[in-house]
Amino acid sequence: MHRRNMAGLVDTLFYPIVSILCFLVLWHVGVANSRLSIVMPGPWTVITRFFQGFINPIGRHTMTVHILYSLMRVLPAYIVGSIVGIVLGILMGWYPAVNSIIRPLYELIRPIPPIAWIPISIVWFGIGEGSKWFLIFLAAFVPITLNAYAGATSVDTTLFKCSKMLGASDRQIFSTVVLPASIPNIFAGLQVGLSASWATVVAAEMIRSTEGVGWIIISSMDTNDVAQSLVGIVGIGIVGFILAILMRKLEDILCIWNKREV
Amino acid sequence: MEEKKKPQIWLSLMSVALFLSIWYLCTAVLKLVPPTTLPSPVKVLNTFITKLSSPNPDGATLIQHTLASLQVALTGYIVAILIGVPLGIMMAWNKYTDRFVRPIFDLIKPVPGVAWIPIMIVIFGVGIQSKAAVVFFSAVVPCILNAYTGVKQTKDVHLWVARTFGGTRRQMLFRIAIPTSLPYIMTGVRIALGSAWVSIVAAELLGSTRGLGFMIQQARGIYRTDIIIVGMLAIGICGAVLTAILGLIEKKVVKGKENNA
Numbered sequence: 101m102h103r104r105n106m107a108g109l110v111d112t113l114f115y116p117i118v119s120i121l122c123f124l125v126l127w128h129v130g131v132a133n134s135r136l137s138i139v140m141p142g143p144w145t146v147i148t149r150f151f152q153g154f155i156n157p158i159g160r161h162t163m164t165v166h167i168l169y170s171l172m173r174v175l176p177a178y179i180v181g182s183i184v185g186i187v188l189g190i191l192m193g194w195y196p197a198v199n200s201i202i203r204p205l206y207e208l209i210r211p212i213p214p215i216a217w218i219p220i221s222i223v224w225f226g227i228g229e230g231s232k233w234f235l236i237f238l239a240a241f242v243p244i245t246l247n248a249y250a251g252a253t254s255v256d257t258t259l260f261k262c263s264k265m266l267g268a269s270d271r272q273i274f275s276t277v278v279l280p281a282s283i284p285n286i287f288a289g290l291q292v293g294l295s296a297s298w299a300t301v302v303a304a305e306m307i308r309s310t311e312g313v314g315w316i317i318i319s320s321m322d323t324n325d326v327a328q329s330l331v332g333i334v335g336i337g338i339v340g341f342i343l344a345i346l347m348r349k350l351e352d353i354l355c356i357w358n359k360r361e362v
Numbered sequence: 363m364e365e366k367k368k369p370q371i372w373l374s375l376m377s378v379a380l381f382l383s384i385w386y387l388c389t390a391v392l393k394l395v396p397p398t399t400l401p402s403p404v405k406v407l408n409t410f411i412t413k414l415s416s417p418n419p420d421g422a423t424l425i426q427h428t429l430a431s432l433q434v435a436l437t438g439y440i441v442a443i444l445i446g447v448p449l450g451i452m453m454a455w456n457k458y459t460d461r462f463v464r465p466i467f468d469l470i471k472p473v474p475g476v477a478w479i480p481i482m483i484v485i486f487g488v489g490i491q492s493k494a495a496v497v498f499f500s501a502v503v504p505c506i507l508n509a510y511t512g513v514k515q516t517k518d519v520h521l522w523v524a525r526t527f528g529g530t531r532r533q534m535l536f537r538i539a540i541p542t543s544l545p546y547i548m549t550g551v552r553i554a555l556g557s558a559w560v561s562i563v564a565a566e567l568l569g570s571t572r573g574l575g576f577m578i579q580q581a582r583g584i585y586r587t588d589i590i591i592v593g594m595l596a597i598g599i600c601g602a603v604l605t606a607i608l609g610l611i612e613k614k615v616v617k618g619k620e621n622n623a
Contacts, residue, residue: 196370197370200371201373212598212601213563216575223590303474306479329480333478336473337470340472340474341472
């Protein structure tokens with residue numbers, strides 16, 4: 101038992117550390133000994149700049165404030181998008197009539213990536229928060245609707261027929277069979293929607309903003325400061341990673357009966 | 363289910379008709395919103411048709427823009443498949459590759475492709491290379507991830523059978539692991555297509571002289587909302603057509619998908 105724990109520890113800690121160190125050393129050597137050093141900073145510069153960003157402001161705000169700005173853009177729009185998406189998706193899956201009405205309009209919007217909405221959302225809502233909320237709403241709404249719909253239509257027909265045979269009303273079937281059965285799919289959609297929202301806020305901030313993690317990256321382009329760009333990428337990656345983990349934890353807590361195999 | 367759907371077609375048609383007529387009423391008849399905010403559907407259709415052959419006002423026709431976007435997106439996408447799928451298979455099949463590549467892959471995975479744009483422009487300039495690199499970064503992640511999951515899900519029993527009959531490791535990989543993981547790989551390739559198409563639009567919004575993303579960004583600058591909508595429709599249609607083509611290929615390549623996926 102003890103030895104297996106040790107082996108597990110080596111697997112989970114030792115190899116990743118060695119691998120990442122190798123990567124950093126390669127990066128360092130590659131940059132230090134070639135013409136790349138003109139445009140590429142070394143790993144050490146990026147790491148120190150990243151941690152300095154939490155103390156000294158980048159632009160007008162510190163890293164923490166930039167991240168909070170971006171999160172404050174994502175969360176309200178994401179929550180509204182999820183609620184609308186879940187309700188609409190389940191209604192479409194449950195009532196064929198609703199599906200026939202909404203489906204063609206939804207199929208019109210679905211293939212257009214949220215990023216392609218950026219120019220028109222700026223025309224409609226200006227360059228403030230409104231256009232970003234609109235974009236994130238779209239980014240969250242589209243995959244969540246699709247997954248909620250898939251969840252509601254993929255209910256095991258045996259369960260469905262059983263409950264009908266045992267005399268459950270339509271409303272009962274809906275709330276006790278269809279809704280719980282579609283929860284795993286809904287969570288898959290929420291997960292996809294969250295990462296899409298995060299990518300979209302970065303894109304939206306890159307097009308037009310004065311703060312936020314996307315701004316960190318895009319303002320570095322104007323000053324030719326590649327280190328700052330990499331600092332922004334690290335920040336975006338870490339926040340995206342944390343969001344994904346939080347979502348998975350939430351799913352573990354809420355759907356304890358249904359462990360998704362990933 | 364199919365029987366139930368058929369009589370509902372008129373509902374779908376009505377909903378589209380209703381949508382278009384409300385749009386038409388609000389813009390062309392009642393003039394509730396100025397045409398710079400939302401042009402009427404007739405105007406959009408007109409612009410779509412003229413834009414097919416006219417290079418005004420941004421220097422290229424709709425077809426040229428579309429081809430430019432497609433060229434860059436497909437370049438990055440194909441490189442991403444060629445590198446991502448074998449890498450994913452290798453990571454799943456070979457313990458050492460997994461141990462050393464996985465941590466680095468996990469670092470890169472949560473970064474959206476869009477975030478790479480400025481740094482790629484610094485390294486490769488504003489030409490095709492930087493955009494293809496951005497497309498590559500966003501498309502390679504799902505390719506690796508799904509090839510990895512697919513090979514990992516190979517049934518042990520199948521491998522044991524192969525070993526019992528004296529199959530070499532190479533045979534086990536090419537005859538069992540890869541064929542059974544094909545549905546997963548194809549799903550990854552399909553997701554990658556979506557991300558590739560998204561990231562090319564983003565890359566063109568930020569720095570470009572050609573392409574659909576460039577076109578809608580230029581149109582915003584001069585308040586030609588009709589061109590923006592035409593561009594968005596073109597982006598949507600291209601994405602849908604590419605996905606449909608891939609679906610056809612998938613049907614040909616992947617056998618017995620129903621049992622596996």
